[in-house]
Ligand SMILES: *[C@@H]1O[C@H](CO)[C@@H](O)[C@H](O)[C@H]1NC(C)=O
């Protein structure tokens with residue numbers, strides 16, 4: 081297992097390193113040695129492996145490909161990666177012998193401001209890739225004017241390309257961390273000439289090589305990569321299996337060039353043997369070896385890698401030992417002089433070096449050293465941060481499918497569909513906010529000459545609000561999936577050749593005012609028995625099946641009727657009992673004192689008042705005494721309290737009764753044995769909730785809200801959602817507390833809400849600041865925060881006001897592409913990553929800044945259940961519970977409709 085070996089080795093090394101360095105001041109640079117054993121293990125599965133490579137020769141005929149004779153790299157045409165631009169070749173005059181074949185043909189982009197290549201490496205997001213672009217003008221357009229233009233990577237600028245002469249070769253290279261499935265390389269016309277590109281290369285960096293560069297989520301832009309002592313040829317694949325290009329530099333005037341003796345152990349794990357076997361030293365042994373460079377931009381921060389190995393056989397009286405200085409400061413591992421051995425080692429920056437107008441590395445031999453310092457190879461990178469997010473992968477994938485399904489040729493349908501905003505695709509509208517990946521919310525393909533069926537990939541545009549497909553030549557049936565798009569508010573399918581009828585769900589949404597549906601009058605609609613084409617086929621083939629299904633449907637209906645009757649009867653009985661038992665449960669203050677044994681045991685304090693433990697007979701209860709001071713508005717209190725007592729749902733703490741006497745207002749709840757959720761998340765209770773338990777609690781809470789928002793008449797907005805208001809029963813079932821309290825508290829006491837709101841800022845809907853109104857969507861926002869707390873185990877906001885808000889904390893981490901780091905470290909290893917991914921997506925949707933972008937609670941509940949399914953712990957017990965839930969919901973809805 082080479083991988084494990086490597087990791088093991090690094091770990092051993094680091095421990096050793098830190099042990100040593102802890103005694104000393106300086107923590108970096110870090111010195112790596114690579115063991116021979118490791119090399120031997122890795123060597124086995126190396127050589128002609130180009131599986132992680134994409135090598136594109138731009139401008140060669142569509143679908144052409146070849147193997148380059150000099151490098152053995154397999155190049156393909158760019159036709160599969162871009163659909164814009166024109167194929168050109170450099171003038172024959174410049175096509176000299178020895179010119180790399182990739183530079184002969186090129187693709188130029190006279191049309192449009194921005195033109196893009198889209199790459200989708202199979203290794204997917206959260207990986208590091210080396211990306212390299214080549215440009216040689218060669219007067220391909222016979223104008224003999226050198227162009228200048230920008231290149232963008234993803235949605236941000238990467239670099240500017242300019243040329244000093246017709247034959248100058250520009251090569252840009254970056255080691256890039258990719259957070260999305262799609263990598264866009266774009267050429268942008270800045271008004272200084274037509275952009276073009278000669279070749280584009282992508283190399284996947286596996287973990288080993290990727291870790292050598294940096295663990296951070298930054299991209300490294302190549303400043304220089306030099307092979308010393310090799311003046312003639314540069315080195316790349318296959319000598320370098322990662323296809324880095326090591327340029328040769330002629331240092332012979334001032335330096336001794338060491339040609340190899342056969343002493344160096346052949347190691348090409350991270351630097352090719354061919355690169356390491358030559359080195360340079362200063363021509364005068366006592367002189368230092370100095371390397372300097374000036375950054376293009378003074379603020380550039382560099383990461384530096386010095387590759388060292390002894391290339392001579394030393395006599396017993398010879399010593400080669402030297403110190404390293406960077407910009408005047410000692411820069412050696414552990415402050416100890418470097419002694420190259422016959423194994424490759426690297427001295428590297430462990431963090432970006434401080435910016436400077438000029439950088440200088442000085443290598444100076446120590447006093448006892450008899451030989452001058454040497455260097456075999458050097459890499460210098462500038463750190464580049466790509467901060468802006470690309471469009472959500474699912475939306476990007478979906479719109480690209482749509483583009484190819486209809487062969488859409490719209491000039492700016494290139495690169496990322498939503499960002500940068502200035503280049504967003506025509507007809508595509510997106511939602512942008514600070515936290516989330518941009519999402520596609522509108523699509524207008526009116527009069528776009530589309531034909532064929534409605535593309536099924538539209539189903540994946542789950543955030544779409546407006547879809548205009550009017551005036552095309554679309555045919556087939558109007559698919560059912562359109563009614564599954566829960567945010568869809570505008571749908572225009574006029575002026576097409578659809579057959580059959582419109583799905584009844586769409587029609588009913590339209591009738592209830594949830595959807596503005598425009599369609600041709602000739603389209604029939606509302607036939608509930610409309611079947612999908614597949615089921616039609618089956619049943620028309622076998623009329624017996626049709627018969628059988630008719631019979632079974634009939635049987636089902638009868639069973640349903642029987643069950644309904646039973647449920648209804650059952651429900652009526654229960655209502656009778658409830659009304660007898662609770663509807664008049666008004667308690668006197670002296671009864672309250674008896675129940676709580678003179679307010680003996682306080683079990684918590686909420687915004688509305690203190691909570692006491694108590695007993696009514698054998699049943700434990702919690703009594704919340706409200707801090708109200710005036711007697712006015714008590715009649716409303718009574719009405720509301722009675723209303724709340726009639727609300728029953730398994731995920732709401734049940735109200736047992738209330739007290740209203742003099743200045744004493746109290747509410748009596750069922751007692752929840754495990755206290756509030758916050759106690760577990762914040763670690764006040766030692767028990768650690770598992771991932772599955774957390775998701776179940778989240779589902780419980782979401783269902784509670786779903787009921788308050790959609791199942792209750794009148795609708796109840798909680799207004800004070802936070803993890804201390806989610807209580808846990810003995811077996812960790814989650815129930816909402818304090819719902820409807822803002823309704824119950826008499827109006828003057830209502831000012832408590834304001835103070836309470838101020839106390840729990842971390843949960844507060846950002847739109848509240850503008851509107852001063854809390855809505856259902858405010859509850860959704862706060863629930864999103866609770867969900868993030870559940871996932872991360874972090875508080876919404878720390879004790880001190882400066883600590884990072886949980887949304888920022890999570891979003892900065894997911895933008896870096898590593899979803900797992902957001903999970904509470906106590907359960908990180910056991911949480912299923914797909915389930916986590918989904919839960920985080922739901923939470924981030926809930927905390928969208930614009931309330932319109934937040935999903936309704938029923939959506940949240942449904943999708944949280946999918947998290948549980950993904951966690952493959954979906955077992956029989958849960959299924960039974962669900963069946964139980966269904967009848968409960970029926971029951972509670974029934975109570976409301978009794979009004
Ligand atoms: C779609 O674009 C057409 C033409 O630009 C416009 O008339 C129509 O109103 C747009 N549809 C929507 C839903 O905005």
Ligand SMILES: *[C@@H]1O[C@H](CO)[C@@H](O)[C@H](O)[C@H]1NC(C)=O
Pocket residue numbers: 474477478481536537538539540
């Ligand atoms: C929707 O997206 C998922 C992955 O994001 C993909 O597997 C699926 O094939 C897509 N469905 C359609 C109809 O394009």
Ligand SMILES: *[C@@H]1O[C@H](CO)[C@@H](O)[C@H](O)[C@H]1NC(C)=O
Pocket residue numbers: 531532553555
């Ligand atoms: C519309 O589509 C039908 C087939 O679906 C095709 O026969 C017809 O030529 C198309 N008409 C136009 C104007 O593209």
